Amino acid sequence: MADRKTGQTELLYVTSGDMYQPYSYSLGRLGAEFLNTIKEEKRFLGARCPGCNRVYVPPRSVCGRCHMKMEELVPVSDEGEIVACAIIEFGFVDPNTGIARPVPYGTAFIRLDGADTALPHFLDSVDREKVKVGARVKAVFEETRTGKIMDIKHFALIDQYRRPGGSNGFSVE
Amino acid sequence: MGKRAAIVGFGQTKGSSSRKDVNGIEMIHEAVSAALADAELGIEDIDAVVIGNMDHFEGINYVDMWSVEGSGGVMKPIIKVTTGGTTGTTVAMCAYYHVASGLFDRVLAIGWEKNSESDTTGAIITAYDPIWERPNMAGAIGGLAVDASRYMHDHGVTERDGARVTVRDRLNALNNPYAHLRQEWMRGKDVATLVDLLVSSEENQVLAYPLRMSDLCPRTDAAAALIFASEDVAETIAPVPAWVLAVANRHNTVYYGDLDWSLNETLEAASRQAFAKVGIREPLKEIDVCELYLPYSYAGLAWIESIGFCGPGEGRRLLWDGVTDMDGEIPMNPSGGVMSSNPIGATGVIRVGEAAIQIMGKAGLRQLNRDVKIAMATGFGGCYWADVLLLGKNKPL
Numbered sequence: 001m002a003d004r005k006t007g008q009t010e011l012l013y014v015t016s017g018d019m020y021q022p023y024s025y026s027l028g029r030l031g032a033e034f035l036n037t038i039k040e041e042k043r044f045l046g047a048r049c050p051g052c053n054r055v056y057v058p059p060r061s062v063c064g065r066c067h068m069k070m071e072e073l074v075p076v077s078d079e080g081e082i083v084a085c086a087i088i089e090f091g092f093v094d095p096n097t098g099i100a101r102p103v104p105y106g107t108a109f110i111r112l113d114g115a116d117t118a119l120p121h122f123l124d125s126v127d128r129e130k131v132k133v134g135a136r137v138k139a140v141f142e143e144t145r146t147g148k149i150m151d152i153k154h155f156a157l158i159d160q161y162r163r164p165g166g167s168n169g170f171s172v173e
Numbered sequence: 174m175g176k177r178a179a180i181v182g183f184g185q186t187k188g189s190s191s192r193k194d195v196n197g198i199e200m201i202h203e204a205v206s207a208a209l210a211d212a213e214l215g216i217e218d219i220d221a222v223v224i225g226n227m228d229h230f231e232g233i234n235y236v237d238m239w240s241v242e243g244s245g246g247v248m249k250p251i252i253k254v255t256t257g258g259t260t261g262t263t264v265a266m267c268a269y270y271h272v273a274s275g276l277f278d279r280v281l282a283i284g285w286e287k288n289s290e291s292d293t294t295g296a297i298i299t300a301y302d303p304i305w306e307r308p309n310m311a312g313a314i315g316g317l318a319v320d321a322s323r324y325m326h327d328h329g330v331t332e333r334d335g336a337r338v339t340v341r342d343r344l345n346a347l348n349n350p351y352a353h354l355r356q357e358w359m360r361g362k363d364v365a366t367l368v369d370l371l372v373s374s375e376e377n378q379v380l381a382y383p384l385r386m387s388d389l390c391p392r393t394d395a396a397a398a399l400i401f402a403s404e405d406v407a408e409t410i411a412p413v414p415a416w417v418l419a420v421a422n423r424h425n426t427v428y429y430g431d432l433d434w435s436l437n438e439t440l441e442a443a444s445r446q447a448f449a450k451v452g453i454r455e456p457l458k459e460i461d462v463c464e465l466y467l468p469y470s471y472a473g474l475a476w477i478e479s480i481g482f483c484g485p486g487e488g489r490r491l492l493w494d495g496v497t498d499m500d501g502e503i504p505m506n507p508s509g510g511v512m513s514s515n516p517i518g519a520t521g522v523i524r525v526g527e528a529a530i531q532i533m534g535k536a537g538l539r540q541l542n543r544d545v546k547i548a549m550a551t552g553f554g555g556c557y558w559a560d561v562l563l564l565g566k567n568k569p570l
C-alpha cells in the first residue's frame with residue numbers, strides 16, 4: 001500500500017526461500033580413527049603432543065600451542081568430569097539438521113579421564129542440582145553406530161564425586 | 174617509519190530490532206554520512222575504506238563491493254574484514270594500520286549488521302567447529318551459559334551479581350539516544366531494587382540455565398563509521414582528536430573444549446600488551462573510561478578480572494561498590510554497551526567510537542563529568558578471541 005501524498009508505504013522484504021547447501025568436512029586420519037573406534041569398540045582415543053604432553057580429545061594431528069605434529073593415539077576413559085555446563089531451555093532450529101532441538105536439554109563440556117581437553121555433548125539430565133561443574137559422567141552409546149559424534153547418545157551423570165584438584169590438567173602460560 | 178594516527182570523526186545509526194525502512198547499503202550510508210558530518214569532511218576527502226560485517230548473517234559474501242554505494246567507496250581502495258564478534262574492532266585496527274603505515278591520510282572504518290535478516294542463533298552456531306562442536310552446542314546463548322556456569326562455580330557468584338552488570342549497562346543506555354534497548358521503566362529506580370526485580374521476575378525467562386533473558390544482549394540492526402586520520406592532518410580536522418595509543422589482538426584455539434575456562438586468556442594477553450605499550454601499570458587508576466565488548470552479564474565480572482582491573486573473583490566487588498558506574502573510579506560502558514545494542518559487525522566500531530567521543534568531549538548526555546585522557550575499547554569473538562584498543566587525548570610520543 002503506497003500513499004505518495006503522505007510518503008507512507010508498507011515496508012516489504014523478500015525471503016531467500018529454503019536454501020539447502022550441504023557441506024562435507026574431512027575429519028583427518030586421527031579424527032576418523034576416533035570415530036571408528038567409538039563405532040566399533042565403544043572406546044575413546046586422544047592424541048598426545050610430543051612437545052607439551054597434552055592429550056587432546058577429540059584428537060587432531062596438530063598441537064596449536066607447540067605447532068607440532070601429533071601421531072600418537074592413547075586410550076582415554078569413557079568416564080569424565082563436567083568442566084562447564086548449561087541447561088538449554090529456549091527452542092531453536094539446529095542448522096545441521098534443520099530440525100528444532102527438543103528443549104529443555106542438558107549440555108556440558110566433559111573432560112574424560114586421561115584427557116586434557118574437553119568434549120561438548122548432551123547430558124541425560126536437566127536437573128539443576130545435578131548438572132554441575134565437577135559432576136562425574138559416563139558415555140552412553142547408541143545401539144546402531146554410523147561413525148558420527150552422535151554415536152555417543154549422551155553422557156549420563158553417575159554421582160556427585162569430584163576428583164581432588166580437578167581443574168584443567170595443564171596451565172596456560 | 175610509521176605515522177601516528179587518530180580518530181577524527183564518528184557516526185552511528187540508532188539501534189533497533191528491525192530497520193525495514195532501509196536496506197543494508199542505505200543503512201551504511203546513514204552511518205558514513207554521520208561520520209563525515211562529524212568530521213566536517215566530504216567523501217572526496219577519504220583515501221580508503223575498510224568495512225566489515227558477519228557474512229553469513231545476511232548471506233552477502235563480498236560486502237566490499239556490494240556496499241560500495243553506501244560506503245562511499247566508489248573507485249577507491251576498499252578492504253573487507255570479517256573476524257566474527259570482533260569484526261568492528263578489527264575494522265578499526267585495520268583502518269589504523271592503513272594510516273599508521275603512512276600510505277593513507279584519511280581512512281573510513283565501517284561496521285554494520287542487519288541481524289533481523291536471518292536467524293542469529295542458527296548463524297552463530299556456524300562459528301563452532303563443524304565436526305566436533307557444532308552438533309552439540311546451542312549458538313551464542315548456549316556457549317555463554319556454559320561459560321557462566323564455570324565462573325559462578327569457581328567464585329561463588331550469584332545471579333544477583335550478574336544482574337548488577339545488566340542494571341549498570343541498561344541504566345547507562347538511558348543516556349544514549351542511539352542505544353537499541355532503552356528500558357524506560359528502569360529510570361529513577363535504585364540499583365538494588367532493579368537487581369531484585371530482575372532476579373525475581375517471572376517474565377524474565379531462563380533461556381539457558383544459568384542465564385535469563387536479562388543476562389543477554391539484544392539482536393540489533395545498526396551501522397557505525399569512524400574516520401581515522403594521520404598526524405599530518407588529524408589536528409586540522411578535529412579540535413581534539415582521539416589518538417590511537419595501542420592496539421593488540423590474540424587468538425588461541427577454535428575448540429571451546431580446549432579452553433582453560435578459569436580465565437579469558439586472549440583478553441588478558443591483549444590487554445597486557447596494550448598496557449605495556451602505553452606504560453600502564455595500574456589500569457584501574459590510569460584508564461579513565463572503558464567501552465568493553467561484554468555480550469552478556471557475567472562477562473562484566475569475569476572479563477574485567479582478565480583485563481586486570483582486579484584479581485580473580487573480585488569483579489563483583491567492583492560492581493557492587495559502584496567503581497564501574499558513571500561516577501565511579503572507572504566508568505564502564507557509558508553508552509549502555511553491548512547489553513543495550515548488538516549489531517554484531519558494528520558493535521566493535523561502536524565500542525571504539527564511544528571511547529573516542531569521551532576523549533573528544535562529544536558524548537552528550539553520556540559524557541563523563543571529568544577529563545578523559547585514556548579510554549579503552551575491547552572486542553570479543555566467540556570462541557574467545559580478543560581485540561584491545563587504547564585511545565588518548567595526548568598525542569603519543
Ligand SMILES: [Zn+2]
Pocket residue numbers: 049050051052053054063064065066067068
Ligand atoms: Zn603441544
